[in-house]
Amino acid sequence: xxxxxxxxxxxxxxxxxxxxxxxxxxxxxxxxxxxxxxxxxxxxxxxxxxxxxxxxxxxxxxxxxxxxxxxxxxxxxxxxxxxxxxxxxxxxxxxxxxxxxxxxxxxxxxxxxxxxxxx
Amino acid sequence: xxxxxxxxxxxxxxxxxxxxxxxxxxxxxxxxxxxxxxxxxxxxxxxxxxxxxxxxxxxxxxxxxxxxxxxxxxxxxxxxxxxxxxxxxxxxxxxxxxxxxxxxxxxxxxxxxxxxxxx
DNA sequence: GAAACGTATTAGAATCTGCTTGTATAAGCT
DNA sequence: AGCTTATACAAGCAGATTCTAATACGTTTC
Numbered sequence: 271x272x273x274x275x276x277x278x279x280x281x282x283x284x285x286x287x288x289x290x291x292x293x294x295x296x297x298x299x300x301x302x303x304x305x306x307x308x309x310x311x312x313x314x315x316x317x318x319x320x321x322x323x324x325x326x327x328x329x330x331x332x333x334x335x336x337x338x339x340x341x342x343x344x345x346x347x348x349x350x351x352x353x354x355x356x357x358x359x360x361x362x363x364x365x366x367x368x369x370x371x372x373x374x375x376x377x378x379x380x381x382x383x384x385x386x387x388x389x
Numbered sequence: 390x391x392x393x394x395x396x397x398x399x400x401x402x403x404x405x406x407x408x409x410x411x412x413x414x415x416x417x418x419x420x421x422x423x424x425x426x427x428x429x430x431x432x433x434x435x436x437x438x439x440x441x442x443x444x445x446x447x448x449x450x451x452x453x454x455x456x457x458x459x460x461x462x463x464x465x466x467x468x469x470x471x472x473x474x475x476x477x478x479x480x481x482x483x484x485x486x487x488x489x490x491x492x493x494x495x496x497x498x499x500x501x502x503x504x505x506x507x508x
Numbered sequence: 509g510a511a512a513c514g515t516a517t518t519a520g521a522a523t524c525t526g527c528t529t530g531t532a533t534a535a536g537c538t
Numbered sequence: 539a540g541c542t543t544a545t546a547c548a549a550g551c552a553g554a555t556t557c558t559a560a561t562a563c564g565t566t567t568c
Binding site for chain 2: 294302303310312372376377384
Binding site for chain 2: 514
């Protein structure tokens, strides 16, 4: 849906205002969208922020208390963050600790910077 | 749903693995989520990329041909990008030209960098 | 003014999301 | 082994999204 323009480039239309913008790499789009949609949800965003703030590993049990949804919902949210590459997880005994990836740190930092400069 | 922890901090639970992570600024969350959800959609992401690539103003008519959805859908998508602060728009005759904001440029650049470093 | 074009708005249908509830798995404790 | 705790998985449902079609609006051109 991205690479090849489905519509006929040489269409008979009367458009003459400007030329068509270039195409975009499909894989890149998929990757970016996975990141953006993973972060673009109240619960997941907040979980990620908390994980990032804590820095050195937060366990699910504490996150659960903080976001106001069920244990199951937290688990699902964390899975999603994990498969998007925004957090790593490590098992320790019966607990599981989550940590932010560099990707997450970079994106959150950009968002913070933008807010700071009110851009 | 963010600032105050709804669950009782001193609950009778047996959690002892780690302490609760700090809270997050509500407005910041809202702003970030508006950006993330605006970009986190195939159509809108692709439109934004194309607008950013073109740099100096693309009109709706050409974007339309590129993304494979109806004119109406493109218009709605652009409105959403606009109200999220990701693009500016300027009217010129009966055409409307869109340009990326610094916010959009910064976010896209971060995404590009991340992809580059495979982080 | 009327017709044609570029864009926006509205309304409704189809699809997607994110939650809850219930259950499963795995580890620790007695 | 049995019970409890920590986390994951599965199914189902309510509400949110996102598209299309139809229509409205503003400009340009005849």
